[in-house]
Amino acid sequence: MFVTCLSDALFPRVAESMARLLARYGVQLEFPEIQTCCGQPAYNSGYWEEARISARTILDAFDDSDFVVSPSGSCTYMIHHYPDLFKDDPVYLDKAKALQSKCYEFTQFLVDVLGVTDVGAVYPHKVTYHPSCHGSRLLGVKDEPMKLLSHVKGLELVPLPFAEDCCGFGGTFAVKMADISGAMVTEKSDHVLETEASVLVGLDMACLMNIAGNLRHRGEKVQVKHLAELLYEGVSVHEHS
Amino acid sequence: MTNETDRGWLTRLEEQSRRKQEQFMDGIAAKLGRDRIRSAPEHPFRGAPDFWNEFNWPLEEKITQFTANFEAAGGHVVRLSHREEVTRFIRDKAMEMSAATILRQQEDALDRLGLEESLPDALVLSWNEAADTDWRAVAARADFGVVMADYAAAYTGSITVKSAPHKGRSVSLLPTVLMAIIPIDRMVTRLGEILVQFDQAGREQLPAGIHFISGPSRSADIENDLTIGVHGPGIVYALLVDSYET
Amino acid sequence: MSTAETKAQTVKERAGYALNNEFLRNAVKFTTERLRLGKKLASEEHGNWDAWRERGRQIRLHTIAHLDYYLNEFAEQARANGAHVHFAETAEEAVAISLQIAEHKSAKSVVKSKSMVSEELHLNKALDSIGVEAVETDLGEYIIQLADETPSHIIIPAIHKNRYQIAELLSAEAGEALPPDTAIMAGFVRMKLREKFLEADIGMTGCNFAIAETGSMVLFENEGNARMVTTVPKTQITLMGMERIIPSWSDLEVMATLLPRSATGQKLTVYMSGISGPKRELDADGPDEMHIIIIDNGRSLQLGDPEFQELLNCIRCGACLNACPVYRHIGGHAYGGTYSGPIGAVLTPALNKNVAEWDDIANASSLCGACYEACPVKIPLHDMLVSLRRRKIEAGRGDKLEAMGMKGFSAVMGNAKRYRSVVSLGKWGQKLVVRGGEIRTRIGPLKGWNSYRVTPSLPKHSFRDRWPEMEQDIRRTSGTMDPVIADRLRERLRMQKSGKGENAHD
Numbered sequence: 001m002f003v004t005c006l007s008d009a010l011f012p013r014v015a016e017s018m019a020r021l022l023a024r025y026g027v028q029l030e031f032p033e034i035q036t037c038c039g040q041p042a043y044n045s046g047y048w049e050e051a052r053i054s055a056r057t058i059l060d061a062f063d064d065s066d067f068v069v070s071p072s073g074s075c076t077y078m079i080h081h082y083p084d085l086f087k088d089d090p091v092y093l094d095k096a097k098a099l100q101s102k103c104y105e106f107t108q109f110l111v112d113v114l115g116v117t118d119v120g121a122v123y124p125h126k127v128t129y130h131p132s133c134h135g136s137r138l139l140g141v142k143d144e145p146m147k148l149l150s151h152v153k154g155l156e157l158v159p160l161p162f163a164e165d166c167c168g169f170g171g172t173f174a175v176k177m178a179d180i181s182g183a184m185v186t187e188k189s190d191h192v193l194e195t196e197a198s199v200l201v202g203l204d205m206a207c208l209m210n211i212a213g214n215l216r217h218r219g220e221k222v223q224v225k226h227l228a229e230l231l232y233e234g235v236s237v238h239e240h241s
Numbered sequence: 242m243t244n245e246t247d248r249g250w251l252t253r254l255e256e257q258s259r260r261k262q263e264q265f266m267d268g269i270a271a272k273l274g275r276d277r278i279r280s281a282p283e284h285p286f287r288g289a290p291d292f293w294n295e296f297n298w299p300l301e302e303k304i305t306q307f308t309a310n311f312e313a314a315g316g317h318v319v320r321l322s323h324r325e326e327v328t329r330f331i332r333d334k335a336m337e338m339s340a341a342t343i344l345r346q347q348e349d350a351l352d353r354l355g356l357e358e359s360l361p362d363a364l365v366l367s368w369n370e371a372a373d374t375d376w377r378a379v380a381a382r383a384d385f386g387v388v389m390a391d392y393a394a395a396y397t398g399s400i401t402v403k404s405a406p407h408k409g410r411s412v413s414l415l416p417t418v419l420m421a422i423i424p425i426d427r428m429v430t431r432l433g434e435i436l437v438q439f440d441q442a443g444r445e446q447l448p449a450g451i452h453f454i455s456g457p458s459r460s461a462d463i464e465n466d467l468t469i470g471v472h473g474p475g476i477v478y479a480l481l482v483d484s485y486e487t
Numbered sequence: 488m489s490t491a492e493t494k495a496q497t498v499k500e501r502a503g504y505a506l507n508n509e510f511l512r513n514a515v516k517f518t519t520e521r522l523r524l525g526k527k528l529a530s531e532e533h534g535n536w537d538a539w540r541e542r543g544r545q546i547r548l549h550t551i552a553h554l555d556y557y558l559n560e561f562a563e564q565a566r567a568n569g570a571h572v573h574f575a576e577t578a579e580e581a582v583a584i585s586l587q588i589a590e591h592k593s594a595k596s597v598v599k600s601k602s603m604v605s606e607e608l609h610l611n612k613a614l615d616s617i618g619v620e621a622v623e624t625d626l627g628e629y630i631i632q633l634a635d636e637t638p639s640h641i642i643i644p645a646i647h648k649n650r651y652q653i654a655e656l657l658s659a660e661a662g663e664a665l666p667p668d669t670a671i672m673a674g675f676v677r678m679k680l681r682e683k684f685l686e687a688d689i690g691m692t693g694c695n696f697a698i699a700e701t702g703s704m705v706l707f708e709n710e711g712n713a714r715m716v717t718t719v720p721k722t723q724i725t726l727m728g729m730e731r732i733i734p735s736w737s738d739l740e741v742m743a744t745l746l747p748r749s750a751t752g753q754k755l756t757v758y759m760s761g762i763s764g765p766k767r768e769l770d771a772d773g774p775d776e777m778h779i780i781i782i783d784n785g786r787s788l789q790l791g792d793p794e795f796q797e798l799l800n801c802i803r804c805g806a807c808l809n810a811c812p813v814y815r816h817i818g819g820h821a822y823g824g825t826y827s828g829p830i831g832a833v834l835t836p837a838l839n840k841n842v843a844e845w846d847d848i849a850n851a852s853s854l855c856g857a858c859y860e861a862c863p864v865k866i867p868l869h870d871m872l873v874s875l876r877r878r879k880i881e882a883g884r885g886d887k888l889e890a891m892g893m894k895g896f897s898a899v900m901g902n903a904k905r906y907r908s909v910v911s912l913g914k915w916g917q918k919l920v921v922r923g924g925e926i927r928t929r930i931g932p933l934k935g936w937n938s939y940r941v942t943p944s945l946p947k948h949s950f951r952d953r954w955p956e957m958e959q960d961i962r963r964t965s966g967t968m969d970p971v972i973a974d975r976l977r978e979r980l981r982m983q984k985s986g987k988g989e990n991a992h993d
Binding site: 247250251254255257258261262264265266267268269270272273274277278279280281282284285286287288289290292310314368369376377378380381396397398399404405406409410411414431432433436437439440443444447448449450451452453454455456457458459460461462463464465466468470471472473474 | 514517518521535538539542545546549552553554555556558559560562564566567568571572573574575576584587591624625626627630643644645649650653669670672673676677680681684685700701702703709710711712714715717718719729734735736737738739740741743744753754755756757758759760761762763764765766767769770771772773781783787790791
């Protein structure tokens, strides 16, 4: 499991939900402790040397793993930059290529690799879905979450207007260009509120944290959850009922 | 045209230009990390994807599609069966719109329309039929421009006209109304079917101006509000004719 | 925003101005949405869009990779058609040649059709300085010329002006009050510019594509003014970026399929004109003399640079502007250069040898990749922005505070134990600012973020704190693997090992 620094430190329930869901299918899970952060914040801002320092922990952590699963499209996509990042380092270049071939975003792993589209969840709420930019555009994760959501019993999925528009996070962009980022997240929240959904679901805690932060700032009560959390809640409830 | 001092100046510029040209090309090759390439490289992706080149509509479909596209762009399409109907149509429209000056291309096919006879009260002129006339200015004052399309493409709803000494570019551009006659055997499905002919003909056969026209002139530059007839003709008629030459 | 104001500030300041301009934001939003929707419908209707994009990309890549051959071929064929071909390495050279031609023709007025490259050269001002009137004839360009401003969008340059402002500008020109009615205003412009077309000495154009094999240049437009300036005046000057080449007319079909749909959602622009040299001897219209000025101005700097060579594929459709969420909020002037939006953010620094003053545009992006997805020739603009950022730091021009922050980041993230202790410290440190599980303080680095959001607090236990206990629990309750799933995993493992495991989109 590649839990991501964000889930590890701020949203541990996300990685835990993912772990527990996968365990139901008998998947043997490991958490190599030496992993820290994929290095995106440094990479995106152009600090590649610093990005490499962080990225090496990821590459070393998963040397022996057969499969690597992450609850984040952007972190998974970051792995695809590793061959470029390490092109002058033959040892790590090899590791990078290997990791690239075995690393999956959570819904990719569940749907494309395991072949599971119905986890047996029950979640009778009105839900809207935000497709994160890196996951959907660049990693190509579009159908997988939709398939999973479509099988959740009782769930009413309302389409999010202009769903593909970026939420404005962009890592350091949100801090460096705070007003532009603020305008973008405000617009995204406006669209979420338009749907009158009670829950916003997504695949990337960076985006969700960003949007949730704005919604809270505006005093809105919409709940914001990662799909892994939603699904796990959906099966836990089912089991206890 | 160009007088002596001009010629001298142009020659000097050309010499400078040729030297610069060599520098440019050498520079490009150097940056690309190789020697100059002086013969045509293999171009495996020339033109449209293969599946596209197989795409063809039967005649009636071409006409239906052309009509839909041209009308969607704000043009008018009329289907006529013979040349006489074309004459009648243009005459009726000219009278309806009180057109005083009609400018047509100077070609046999358009001579046979007999517009001069049909519209005795209007001034009907043929492009470049007389020397010592500023034909551009004539076109600017004309109400109707009448041309015969060299080709038409159904997929995009486009008419193609080629310039020539007796076929001015101005005729399809300056007058307020454009009447474009299209014998239906000149209609193809795809733009590529027309464009490839220019490749095949080669540079020396090309006219100075090849123009594709797909509707009336338009702009949405003011608050996204669409306006028709900005610089080119605001009223465009495509006259599709089943058999023009009989 | 006037040209002077544009230069004076940083992207952040200009963006701030734009964000506070309600009309501008609404206008940009409305226009980009309309164009984006148009593109979506047109590309879906056409079908196989990705196959066409790939084709377009391959044609452009091939041409740029062999640019010395194709550009040379174009020049030779154009000369054979009777055109005079000139080469300008810099903007100054291009301007000098243009002025020389104008002077030689004793020109008093020039009518211009839309040309982004002429904006790069600031040509109008130069012509003005030798007493030659240069009139923009594209409706949007004419409007901003009257306002003495720069275009704010590649395709719809006056997007930032409302009809009242436009009516005011045109009324001043007309010498009488014109109502803010589109049809009436357009009618005035048609009449006014027609006079200009007929009396102008020189017609000046840009160039959408130049066909190498026959020395022809191609113009795409909707108004008819490009046709006007290439048909009526006796002399024509065409300004062309050196990379605007395609090999043949057949290749033009691909560009004609991609460009109009990407720009505005049209199947084809109302006019597409292929001009092969000046008028033929017996023609009664068209220019007697035609000059083509081929311009470098920083384009060749991209050749041989694996990170930026693809930039030259650009066909200037503006689709990236319409897709960009940042552009939608701040408009074109905030980018501070001739080109705006994602393409501008990369092109402006790339064309300028002195990158320093343009550095900050590369930061006005969340790297969402919408530009790449929209680009009809698949230019990876989002990657190029990261490359620009990296080069700035490698050149020693990074922000010192940020660099320190990043050093701190790598120090912490380089070692899991260190990372863990920092997170623990954070949990203690945040007690100062956490209220009810949330952080709303707006001090220091939190100021920008917390102006629009509430920050969550660090939970008591991180994932890795909980893992040992979690692992035990999971092991106890974990299910047995379904043989079907086991097979799938084995198959996937096999695929991965044989090198078929790529699962990224690009």
